[in-house]
Amino acid sequence: MSPRPTPSPRLLMLSTVVLALAGTALLCLPHGRQSPTPVAAPPAAAVTARPPIFVPSTDRTPTADGAASPTSEAPTPSAVESALPPHGEGAAGDRAVQRNLETAWPADLPAPDERELLSASRALLRADAxxxxxxxxxxxxxxxGQAVAPAFATTGFRIQAAIARRDGSPNRAVVHLVWAGTDRGGTFTDRRITDWPFTRTIKKGTATWTPLPRI
Structure with missing residues (x-):
């Protein structure tokens, strides 16, 4: 039996080149149409419009759920009036009148000054009336020095409430007094209002409150 012939190196090289070209051609063939990659949508927060800024109106009325407007919290004149006792109630209602005064004008004087002013103004008002x-x-x-007929009788005269407050300056004050009395005609009236001004002088380090004539 004769031996098989050995392939030449040239033939082997040609076969290798053919196989390489065939493999490259197979790799380049399309394997079906591919759909394009979808573009991701922007996040919802990036396209959401800014919410409008709500500014409450100062004249809103209460809503259906009971939420009251800012102005509904302010006391009305009728509410303030209802906090006062009825006319003619007598000394029993004086405490409410005093409380109403203190609420309307918060204290702004030292306690010793206020006591001095209140004591002097009470005596002044009694002398004046x-x-x-x-x-x-x-x-x-x-x-x-003259004989003056009193405008009000001493009987039934009553100071219902009084407060002392600054009057635009540390050296000026005014006392607000609410009082009741019977005039010469026999008519009794309560919740009369009198304001009495004072000025402060300092001598040798001592402060003194001096009453001024009422205008």
Whole structure:
């Protein structure tokens, strides 16, 4: 039996090149149409419009769920009036009148100054209304040397409430007094209002409150 012939190197090289070209051609053939990659949508937060800024109106009325407007919290004149006792109630209602004054004008004077002002103004108002004790303040009452018929009777005269507050300056004050009395005609009226001004002078380190004539 004769031996098989050995392939030449040239033939082997040609076969290798053919196989390489065939493999490359197979790799380049398309394997079906591919769909394009979908583009991701932007996040919802990136395209959502900014919510409108709500500014409540100052004249809103209460809503259906009971939420009240800002102005509904402010006391009305009728509410303030209802906080006061009825006319003619007597001394039993004086505490409510005092509380109403203190609420309307918060304290702004030292306690010793307020006590001094209240004590002086009470005596001043009594002297002014009834004529009793006017000689104590000749600088306030110009008619201290004359006989003056009192405008109000001493009987039934009552100071219902009083507060002392600054009057635009640390050296000026005013006392708000609410009082009741019977005039010469026999008519009783309560919740009368009188304001009495004072000025403060300092001598040798001592402060003194001096009443001024009422305008």
């Amino acid at each position: 009834t004529g009793a004790g006017r000689t104590r303040w000749p600088g306030v009452f110009r008619d201290t």
